[in-house]
Amino acid sequence: xxxxxxxxxxxELALAQIxxxxxxxxxxxxxKLTELEKNGxxxxxxxxxxxxxxxxxxxxxxxxxxxxxxxxxxxxxAWDRLDKQVLDYVANLMRTNAYVYHTAEINSPYALVPIxxxxxxxxxxxLTDTEIRKMVKWFYYSQxxxxxxxxxPQKLDKDLRTVAESTNPFDALLQDIAEERELKITLxxxxxxxxxxxxxxxxxxx
Numbered sequence: 001x002x003x004x005x006x007x008x009x010x011x012e013l014a015l016a017q018i019x020x021x022x023x024x025x026x027x028x029x030x031x032k033l034t035e036l037e038k039n040g041x042x043x044x045x046x047x048x049x050x051x052x053x054x055x056x057x058x059x060x061x062x063x064x065x066x067x068x069x070x071x072x073x074x075x076x077x078a079w080d081r082l083d084k085q086v087l088d089y090v091a092n093l094m095r096t097n098a099y100v101y102h103t104a105e106i107n108s109p110y111a112l113v114p115i116x117x118x119x120x121x122x123x124x125x126x127l128t129d130t131e132i133r134k135m136v137k138w139f140y141y142s143q144x145x146x147x148x149x150x151x152x153p154q155k156l157d158k159d160l161r162t163v164a165e166s167t168n169p170f171d172a173l174l175q176d177i178a179e180e181r182e183l184k185i186t187l188x189x190x191x192x193x194x195x196x197x198x199x200x201x202x203x204x205x206x
Contacts, residue, residue, distance in 0.1 A: 010153075011046040014053070014063035021069035022076065032083055040102035041091050043109055050110065050156065052078060054117040058164040060156020078120070086119050093127070098136045108148040111139055114159045118169060134170035141177050 008016065018025050029048045036043060050060055055078045057065050066075070090112060094100040103109045115135055119127065127135065142148065148155055159173055166172040177183070 009046060010063040011049040014049050014066045015045055017067040018049075018052075018071075018075065021072050025075075025079075028079065028083070032087065036087065036091060039091055040095075041109075042103045047109060047113075050113055051082065051116050054113050054156065054160050055082065055120045058117065058160040060113070060160060061153035081120060081124070082116070085124055086116055089126070090116050090119055093132065093135075094139075097132050098139055106143050107146055108143070108152075110148040110152055110156070111142040113156060114163050114169075114173065115139065117160055118163050121163070131170070134168075134174075138170040138174045138177075141174060141183060145177050145181055147177065 015026065015029075026045070029045055033043055033045070033048070049063070049066070052075060053059060053063060053066055056071065056074055059065070065071075093115075094112070100106060118135070158176070162172045162176070163169045174183075
């Protein structure tokens with residue numbers, strides 16, 4: 001619990017631990033979030049912690065892995081790459097290829113986590129045109145099927161493990177969605193009509 005008696009989330013507790021061995025972390029994260037917000041991507045500190053856990057450990061549930069100071073050097077190195085290369089690149093991909101200009105247009109920004117981790121794992125290399133098309137298709141389905149609106153840590157565990165282990169991760173991630181519910185799209189499948197129209201039109205052309 002914090003000083004006000006409010007229970008901390010696992011991500012908030014992890015951030016408190018990170019700030020213990022890296023005092024500048026919170027301010028650095030906030031500065032980047034402010035920068036991203038100016039370009040339409042409104043995200044929270046919890047999101048950053050999930051991204052760091054995904055990049056370092058390819059999971060979304062066990063925040064305790066970030067508690068220990070042995071993470072210090074790896075965490076700083078990961079953040080440097082995220083800050084200077086990955087986060088801005090992914091935001092640009094979403095604008096130019098998925099036509100997402102603001103996080104208010106999507107039902108869960110946590111669908112960005114597997115994309116960010118995948119780009120992070122490429123160590124500075126840009127996605128190919130084929131990878132981009134597969135990524136965008138999976139992202140649209142993740143939104144239409146409300147992939148991350150419940151059981152977030154568990155679903156990230158599964159999806160980030162796929163990102164780490166699969167040679168074609170976005171094909172595999174899409175198949176996971178298909179196994180839960182068919183991929184056929186109708187406009188009635190989502191209350192967000194403008195976005196569903198874009199999704200339906202895009203997916204119909206792939």
